[in-house]
Amino acid sequence: MDERRLIRISKYLARHLRHDPQRIGLQLDAQGWAPVDEVLRAAASHGFPFTEAELRRVVASNDKRRYTIAGHRIRANQGHSVPVDLDLPAVAPPEVLYHGTVGRFVAAIKEEGLRPMNRHHVHLSPDRETATRVGGRRGVPVVLVVAAGAMHGDGHVFMRSDNGVWLVGHVPPGYLRFPSGSGAPR
Ligand code: HQG
Numbered sequence: 001m002d003e004r005r006l007i008r009i010s011k012y013l014a015r016h017l018r019h020d021p022q023r024i025g026l027q028l029d030a031q032g033w034a035p036v037d038e039v040l041r042a043a044a045s046h047g048f049p050f051t052e053a054e055l056r057r058v059v060a061s062n063d064k065r066r067y068t069i070a071g072h073r074i075r076a077n078q079g080h081s082v083p084v085d086l087d088l089p090a091v092a093p094p095e096v097l098y099h100g101t102v103g104r105f106v107a108a109i110k111e112e113g114l115r116p117m118n119r120h121h122v123h124l125s126p127d128r129e130t131a132t133r134v135g136g137r138r139g140v141p142v143v144l145v146v147a148a149g150a151m152h153g154d155g156h157v158f159m160r161s162d163n164g165v166w167l168v169g170h171v172p173p174g175y176l177r178f179p180s181g182s183g184a185p186r
Pocket of ligand 1: 064066079100101102105108109112113114115116117118119122123134135138165
């Protein structure tokens with residue numbers, strides 16, 4: 001199957017399973033699940049038909065395991081802007097996690113810490129390579145080091161999504177280490 005088609009389907013799923021289900025008349029339940037057949041029907045009736053085989057292929061082959069199919073239902077593993085309760089257990093994080101961003105956000109982050117912006121949580125990466133990729137979506141990546149163990153010790157609740165992304169409500173600036181030379185606003 002054409003790689004570009006899989007990416008288009010994945011982006012279509014992200015849009016409607018994370019951000020804008022109403023656009024195609026889709027209803028997510030409180031935990032973000034939608035019936036697979038309803039997703040197929042809604043997409044087809046809004047001008048973007050794909051088959052169940054294609055959908056399953058996207059879910060199985062997705063580079064970041066963005067979606068889970070369980071029984072006859074599908075949901076996005078994280079990244080929602082619509083209110084959903086993923087019902088993930090709180091877990092103790094490793095001592096250190098990483099966040100990839102770009103230089104133009106650094107001054108604000110030094111001031112306010114990391115905020116969820118349009119999502120429900122701040123997303124943190126388990127390793128530098130992943131954080132570098134995340135930051136690189138927006139420009140030259142700047143990788144911040146997060147003292148996750150210390151935060152957890154101070155009572156901050158961490159969760160890990162089904163695809164290994166760490167989630168937390170907010171990271172106050174005192175728990176962040178910035179690379180030298182990343183402070184100048186651009
Ligand atoms: C920045 C993708 C100013 C933050 C990726 C980031 C990830 C602030 C942007 C997942 C700030 C938000 C999440 C503050 C944070 N002032 N800027 N106080 N606090 N920011 O996309 O972490 O493809 O919501 O640094 O791979 O970039 O969607 O978060 O640059 O895993 O599956 O505000 O999204 O995965 O951007 O990315 P985002 P993110 P998917």
